[in-house]
Amino acid sequence: MAEVLWHLTKPAENWEHLRDTVFGRYLKGSILLVVGTATLSILFGVSSAWLVACCEFPGRKIFEWALILPFAIPTYIAAYAYFDLIDRLTPLLIWVRVNINQEAMTLLNDTIVYPVTIIVLASVLYPYVYLVARTAFTRQSSQYIESARTLGHGPHSTFWCMALPLARPAIVGGVALVVMETLNDYGAVEHFNIPTFTTGIFRTWLAGGDLPGALRLAACLMTFILLLLVLEKWMRFGARFHKNSQSDRPFQRFPLGQAKAGVAIACCLLPLVIGFILPLSRLVYWAGLTVAKVLDMSFLKLTLNSIGISTAAGLTTVLLALFLAYTAKYFGSRTVRATNRLAILGYAVPGAVIAMGILLVAKQLNSATGWVFTGSLTVLVLAYIIRFLAVAWHPIDSGMEQNCEQLNNASRSLGASTAQSLIQINMPLLCNSLVAAGLFVFVDTMKELPLTLILRPFNFETLSTKTFDLAKQAQIPESSVSALCIIIVSLLPVVWLNRQIRTMEK
Amino acid sequence: MSLLSIQNISKQYTVTDPPALNGMSFDSERGKIVALIGVSGSGKTTLLRIIAGLETPDAGIVVLDDKTLNSSSVFVSPEQRSCGLVFQDYALFPNKTVYQNIVFGKGATDDSVRLKQLIEMAGIGGLEQRFPHEISGGQQQRVALVRALATRPKLLLLDEPLSHLDPDLKDSVRTELLNLFRETETTTLFVSHDIDDAMAIADRIVVMRDGKTEQVGQPSEIYKRPINSHVARLFGKTNFIPAGLIRGAHHVFEDEKGKGMIAPIRPHQWRIIEGATDDSNAFRGKVKSMINRGAHLEVALETEHLNLTLHLNAKTSIQVGSLLTVGCSLTE
Numbered sequence: 102m103a104e105v106l107w108h109l110t111k112p113a114e115n116w117e118h119l120r121d122t123v124f125g126r127y128l129k130g131s132i133l134l135v136v137g138t139a140t141l142s143i144l145f146g147v148s149s150a151w152l153v154a155c156c157e158f159p160g161r162k163i164f165e166w167a168l169i170l171p172f173a174i175p176t177y178i179a180a181y182a183y184f185d186l187i188d189r190l191t192p193l194l195i196w197v198r199v200n201i202n203q204e205a206m207t208l209l210n211d212t213i214v215y216p217v218t219i220i221v222l223a224s225v226l227y228p229y230v231y232l233v234a235r236t237a238f239t240r241q242s243s244q245y246i247e248s249a250r251t252l253g254h255g256p257h258s259t260f261w262c263m264a265l266p267l268a269r270p271a272i273v274g275g276v277a278l279v280v281m282e283t284l285n286d287y288g289a290v291e292h293f294n295i296p297t298f299t300t301g302i303f304r305t306w307l308a309g310g311d312l313p314g315a316l317r318l319a320a321c322l323m324t325f326i327l328l329l330l331v332l333e334k335w336m337r338f339g340a341r342f343h344k345n346s347q348s349d350r351p352f353q354r355f356p357l358g359q360a361k362a363g364v365a366i367a368c369c370l371l372p373l374v375i376g377f378i379l380p381l382s383r384l385v386y387w388a389g390l391t392v393a394k395v396l397d398m399s400f401l402k403l404t405l406n407s408i409g410i411s412t413a414a415g416l417t418t419v420l421l422a423l424f425l426a427y428t429a430k431y432f433g434s435r436t437v438r439a440t441n442r443l444a445i446l447g448y449a450v451p452g453a454v455i456a457m458g459i460l461l462v463a464k465q466l467n468s469a470t471g472w473v474f475t476g477s478l479t480v481l482v483l484a485y486i487i488r489f490l491a492v493a494w495h496p497i498d499s500g501m502e503q504n505c506e507q508l509n510n511a512s513r514s515l516g517a518s519t520a521q522s523l524i525q526i527n528m529p530l531l532c533n534s535l536v537a538a539g540l541f542v543f544v545d546t547m548k549e550l551p552l553t554l555i556l557r558p559f560n561f562e563t564l565s566t567k568t569f570d571l572a573k574q575a576q577i578p579e580s581s582v583s584a585l586c587i588i589i590v591s592l593l594p595v596v597w598l599n600r601q602i603r604t605m606e607k
Numbered sequence: 608m609s610l611l612s613i614q615n616i617s618k619q620y621t622v623t624d625p626p627a628l629n630g631m632s633f634d635s636e637r638g639k640i641v642a643l644i645g646v647s648g649s650g651k652t653t654l655l656r657i658i659a660g661l662e663t664p665d666a667g668i669v670v671l672d673d674k675t676l677n678s679s680s681v682f683v684s685p686e687q688r689s690c691g692l693v694f695q696d697y698a699l700f701p702n703k704t705v706y707q708n709i710v711f712g713k714g715a716t717d718d719s720v721r722l723k724q725l726i727e728m729a730g731i732g733g734l735e736q737r738f739p740h741e742i743s744g745g746q747q748q749r750v751a752l753v754r755a756l757a758t759r760p761k762l763l764l765l766d767e768p769l770s771h772l773d774p775d776l777k778d779s780v781r782t783e784l785l786n787l788f789r790e791t792e793t794t795t796l797f798v799s800h801d802i803d804d805a806m807a808i809a810d811r812i813v814v815m816r817d818g819k820t821e822q823v824g825q826p827s828e829i830y831k832r833p834i835n836s837h838v839a840r841l842f843g844k845t846n847f848i849p850a851g852l853i854r855g856a857h858h859v860f861e862d863e864k865g866k867g868m869i870a871p872i873r874p875h876q877w878r879i880i881e882g883a884t885d886d887s888n889a890f891r892g893k894v895k896s897m898i899n900r901g902a903h904l905e906v907a908l909e910t911e912h913l914n915l916t917l918h919l920n921a922k923t924s925i926q927v928g929s930l931l932t933v934g935c936s937l938t939e
Contacts, residue, residue, distance in 0.1 A: 244694055244696075244698045245698055245700055247659075247661050247685070247692075247694075247698070248692070248694060248698040248700075249711070250660075250661070250684070250685040250686050251659050251660075251661070251685050251686070251688075251690060251691060251692040251755070251764075252686075252691070252711055252712035252713060252715075252754065252755070252758055253686045253687075253712055253713025253714065253758055254686055254711075254713065255684070255686050262711070263700060263711075266702055267700065267701070267702055353660075353661050353662055353663070353685075
């Protein structure tokens with residue numbers, strides 16, 4: 102990151118050209134996309150979370166878990182599933198050209214892609230908001246909600262005056278993740294042809310071969326992200342007031358009458374249909390048509406590539422996360438804890454920026470050692486570790502918080518060394534967290550696109566790059582088989598996550 | 608005149624668990640303070656939540672001020688019940704100041720003079736702009752109380768109102784609570800497992816066991832005349848003496864295990880008898896153990912037929928193993 106940020110101060114040959122021609126478009130595109138996706142994710146996520154957590158209506162229990170399912174669909178696959186959405190608007194564009202003029206049509210064409218992309222992105226990213234909001238409503242606020250009711254507040258004013266302000270810090274956290282994912286996305290924005298920083302980095306580096314220019318754009322994106330992180334911290338200011346008021350008693354939900362229940366079902370169904378049911382059914386249909394053509398030895402090879410690289414990334418990331426979390430817990434000096442915080446920041450950094458940073462370091466290593474680091478699998482795995490360390494670190498750290506601290510102290514007071522305590526006491530107890538951490542990294546690696554596209558060795562294909570390549574060649578139905586494979590694997594952590602949350606909320 | 612009427616309320620959470628409430632009934636008069644007491648799991652809080660409308664009973668009727676709140680065909684939502692509820696951990700909104708918490712209730716600001724009086728009466732004047740985490744536990748409790756009272760509820764419900772306070776604070780808060788209830792003439796129902804709280808505050812006590820009403824009465828009446836050994840034990844240590852061994856007992860009840868009639872004698876009712884005695888209620892035995900409780904000495908005495916617990920003057924000079932003759936005072 103430092104390497105990338107450093108490039109803001111270095112001269113770049115084509116920078117002035119980039120700044121004058123495309124920089125404004127990238128900035129505008131990124132901001133529009135971020136604001137739109139965040140707003141729609143809040144609408145989808147908070148409304149469905151409130152309904153599922155605090156209201157009673159037919160199908161509520163099914164929606165409770167079903168609303169997480171869009172998590173399994175990567176943004177670029179959702180975009181491919183709706184590939185023809187813009188095409189279907191062609192008659193409207195023609196009508197505008199015929200009845201108004203060419204400029205109006207171009208303007209409409211350039212504008213219409215934003216709402217379409219925003220809807221597609223928000224419909225698969227809203228679960229970040231849904232999950233934290235649901236937990237905030239059920240786990241943290243249940244007694245406050247009951248209290249508001251006994252003070253004479255009905256569902257409407259309870260939501261606006263009490264539940265929503267209380268859940269705000271949690272919701273901001275969820276929205277921050279949506280924003281990071283939006284800025285990280287490459288496949289969907291590339292497909293809908295929206296200029297963002299990420300697409301800019303790709304175009305400048307891969308198409309233009311201009312590394313300093315791409316690095317500058319990456320540095321701008323990074324600055325943008327850092328500003329957002331500061332904004333998030335500021336907006337979560339109220340979090341320190343938050344107190345867990347969970348009652349161990351069942352929570353009496355607001356019963357909804359027939360008409361309101363109908364509206365509630367529609368509200369929950371809408372994001373679920375757009376974000377999961379519709380894309381999945383289209384992909385299944387296309388896969389049925391093309392499976393015989395696609396399934397061959399090369400498909401097996403790229404599946405094995407995906408599994409191999411994801412396993413390597415999963416194992417190494419978990420080991421490093423375990424080491425970091427353990428040292429932070431038991432040698433808890435400020436420096437160690439700060440190193441931990443810094444190390445897990447990688448998840449906030451878009452894949453394209455990490456790729457640029459790694460590329461830069463690898464190039465320097467190439468010239469320093471005489472070995473070829475660029476385009477090697479080692480560098481790719483290293484990039485995955487940087488990007489997904491937080492994904493592994495969080496479950497391991499919270500596992501340690503829950504289980505191990507007292508036991509570890511006990512084992513050390515009985516004469517065991519820290520290493521013995523880790524291996525004999527902590528690791529067996531952390532088993533579930535370690536498996537979960539590994540699974541998360543495995544799946545995230547399998548889904549990952551921008552980083553893989555930039556850093557993969559020559560001719561190294563994975564399920565995600567194959568999906569992207571085929572889609573880029575307008576062979577969307579053919580790409581559906583590999584897309585479906587990714588979705589099926591991605592469902593595993595979604596199921597696990599749902600089980601965890603249900604246990605936590607009981 | 609009865610303000611609250613609870614009739615045959617039943618509630619079972621899961622088929623495998625025993626019912627939380629099993630045909631619970633009692634009435635409460637207007638302006639009175641009623642304590643619901645019982646061991647944990649006896650259904651106290653469940654009943655409180657049913658009255659507040661936060662849970663639905665499987666069967667039974669709740670009537671408040673002649674309005675049916677719960678029956679087989681009626682359910683009035685919590686926000687329309689006019690029942691203020693103070694939660695065990697107060698549930699003050701952490702993102703709102705003390706004043707914002709107090710005026711959050713519907714109608715809380717309708718009478719600003721009364722609101723000001725309430726704040727002054729509760730002794731929380733000057734804390735209005737602070738956040739809940741910036742005030743003490745006792746102050747939080749009073750804020751929660753004022754918040755509930757500000758809406759002028761017909762019935763105030765309190766869930767273990769004093770359980771979070773340390774013993775020093777408890778006594779003063781008890782007195783303040785009592786004054787506040789009396790001055791605002793609020794009908795109050797509170798749940799407690801602490802007999803001292805119930806004895807100090809309540810006009811009437813409802814003893815609950817296994818989801819049913821076991822005994823209802825004034826505190827002193829239940830203390831002196833428990834209807835069975837469970838109620839007697841709930842109100843403190845008791846010696847259960849077979850009625851045949853004691854003459855002139857003012858209160859006896861049937862033993863639950865069918866061993867005949869029992870006379871409950873409290874440990875403080877015993878006194879040492881020096882020298883020979885012809886008292887027919889005297890027991891002689893050996894001191895098995897002694898615990899100095901500060902204000903008194905708790906002695907375990909083993910007699911020929913009974914094991915007695917006595918509370919004797921702290922200055923009594925006896926040793927473990929010494930022989931002692933004790934008699935009991937049977938005056939109420």
